[in-house]
Amino acid sequence: MIEPTPLLDFFKRGDVERDVRLLAAQGALAPRAHEQLALLVLLLEDPDGEIRQVADQTLNRIPVEALQAFLGRSDVPIGLREFFADRGVFPGEIPAILDLEAPLVDTGGELGLSDEDASLLAEGADRESAMQVLGKMTFPQRLKAALKGTKEIRAILIRDTNRMICQTVLSSPKLTDGEIEAFARMASVSEDVLRAIGLNRKWMKNYKVVVALAKNPKTPIALSLTLLGRLNDRDLQSVSIDRNVPEPLRIAARKKAVASSGRR
Numbered sequence: 001m002i003e004p005t006p007l008l009d010f011f012k013r014g015d016v017e018r019d020v021r022l023l024a025a026q027g028a029l030a031p032r033a034h035e036q037l038a039l040l041v042l043l044l045e046d047p048d049g050e051i052r053q054v055a056d057q058t059l060n061r062i063p064v065e066a067l068q069a070f071l072g073r074s075d076v077p078i079g080l081r082e083f084f085a086d087r088g089v090f091p092g093e094i095p096a097i098l099d100l101e102a103p104l105v106d107t108g109g110e111l112g113l114s115d116e117d118a119s120l121l122a123e124g125a126d127r128e129s130a131m132q133v134l135g136k137m138t139f140p141q142r143l144k145a146a147l148k149g150t151k152e153i154r155a156i157l158i159r160d161t162n163r164m165i166c167q168t169v170l171s172s173p174k175l176t177d178g179e180i181e182a183f184a185r186m187a188s189v190s191e192d193v194l195r196a197i198g199l200n201r202k203w204m205k206n207y208k209v210v211v212a213l214a215k216n217p218k219t220p221i222a223l224s225l226t227l228l229g230r231l232n233d234r235d236l237q238s239v240s241i242d243r244n245v246p247e248p249l250r251i252a253a254r255k256k257a258v259a260s261s262g263r264r
Helices: 006-013 018-025 033-043 049-061 064-071 078-086 115-120 127-136 139-148 151-157 163-169 177-185 191-198 207-215 221-230 233-240 247-263
Strands: none
Touching: 006 033, 006 163, 018 033, 018 049, 018 139, 033 049, 033 064, 033 078, 064 078, 127 151, 139 151, 139 163, 151 163, 151 177, 163 191, 177 191, 177 207, 191 207, 191 221, 207 221, 207 233, 221 247, 233 247
16 A cells, blocks of 8 residues: 655645755655655646646656556556556556665755765764754755655654654655654654654554554644553553643543453
8 A cells, every 4th residue: 555655745735845846846855656756746736837847857757667667556546547547658567576665767866965064964973963964954955864864864853843854754765663663752853743653554553653652742632542542451551640641641541441440
């Protein structure tokens, strides 16, 4: 199943500045194959004529064989198949091996940094130095870093004050389950980050993520309350006496714990 990503949702809501939309139209802001195609198709309807033209040019640069291989997947939305059928491109009859964690066409995803600054963002680099480099970056550069950077870079940018930067971190194909668990425990991230994690079906299959969100005082209360029913008795009892979570959540957890003990 192809899951929508937080970055794609941002574009669909129309919350994206022109320079970032142009970057996406060029194919330079696309973490995965399905996301790149969805963004390019979406940008064909952009109110800016140049962006529409660039998106169309980028689509035309994608090798037909790669498109056919992608469209041959059983989980590709019917609307996307119909769109490309109108352009004369149909699903391949023979399944092909395709790296879905990479864009179908890469038109330059480099950050455009000096060698010295790039080295400070490499794996194992000093955190303080990395933060200084990130602070000097343009907005599009930080978006690319959120997608293509290291685990340490993602840990920094997930706390960024700009919502789109945070959501782009959550769209990175390099993101691991361990990082999602860590983000779900953080009280220093925004509610939007925690809400996005809670809405992702894949991540919510991980019980550790469910517990982390339920116990995080920053998690929106409406989301926390829905998670109580998924907690085991021990974790439910823990939430019921946790002074760090909102009182309505403690009370609800206490009631569920009592009801659960009464059924045994």
